[in-house]
Amino acid sequence: MRSLAFHPVLPLLAVGTGSYDGGYCFEGELLLVHLDTGEVVSALKHEREVLDVAWPSWTELRMVLAPPDDWVDPGAREQGHTAVVSRADWGVVGARDIRAEEVDVPVAPYARPDRAPRARRLLAKLAGAVGLDWAVRRRVWAVEGLADGRVLAALDGVLAESWLPSGQRQWAVGDEEGGRQLVPASDGASVWTNAERRGRRTRTGWRRPRPGWPGSTWTRDGCWRP
Numbered sequence: 001m002r003s004l005a006f007h008p009v010l011p012l013l014a015v016g017t018g019s020y021d022g023g024y025c026f027e028g029e030l031l032l033v034h035l036d037t038g039e040v041v042s043a044l045k046h047e048r049e050v051l052d053v054a055w056p057s058w059t060e061l062r063m064v065l066a067p068p069d070d071w072v073d074p075g076a077r078e079q080g081h082t083a084v085v086s087r088a089d090w091g092v093v094g095a096r097d098i099r100a101e102e103v104d105v106p107v108a109p110y111a112r113p114d115r116a117p118r119a120r121r122l123l124a125k126l127a128g129a130v131g132l133d134w135a136v137r138r139r140v141w142a143v144e145g146l147a148d149g150r151v152l153a154a155l156d157g158v159l160a161e162s163w164l165p166s167g168q169r170q171w172a173v174g175d176e177e178g179g180r181q182l183v184p185a186s187d188g189a190s191v192w193t194n195a196e197r198r199g200r201r202t203r204t205g206w207r208r209p210r211p212g213w214p215g216s217t218w219t220r221d222g223c224w225r226p
Helices: 116-130
Strands: 003-006 012-017 030-035 038-041 050-057 059-064 079-086 108-110 141-143 151-163 171-184 191-195 200-202 205-207 223-224
Touching: 012 050, 012 059, 050 079, 151 191
Parallel strands: 003 050, 141 171
Antiparallel strands: 003 012, 012 030, 030 038, 050 059, 059 079, 079 108, 141 151, 151 171, 171 191, 200 205
16 A cells, blocks of 8 residues: 545545556556445556545545556656546546546656655554554455454464454464455354465475364365354
């Protein structure tokens, strides 16, 4: 995540994401998160790293996009395309509705801000206000809210975990790689999780680890019950 901004009127959050792909492209997307329903829309027609987002007004969204690549421009990391996109109602913007020509603007010098220190201070302050400690964790791949207020998450090194409305972690399932996707069951007592499994070389050849830990219960199709 690069930047986020709450809409001034609607229950809508704009999220800019992306990174360098390690080759020569800057990849990412603009996500519109509907806070009332949980729906997430990827709004750009084509994938682009979105460095910054802001709402100048309730009809306008300003974005700073990284250049598509640094194939011919070694200075691409210090540049950005600032585009302002207008919609009468951002609540009805659908997937890939923002056309390429709407963000086709000249490039200009852009210093990428480091927001991490400020974000860490804010999170530590919010946690401290309710008597909790906050620390940086590994990459979170999936988050799901339950009807009773609990929140499920999957992240590096954790196949699945549950957080209570109080902010306390109820349980966590450690894992060599970690979970990537979560699908809570309708009974509220079990969750489907998709785990990444990469092969590892052992003395007897290549091995692909299977999820498992003491006290866990797995069905053959990958459902776990705490």
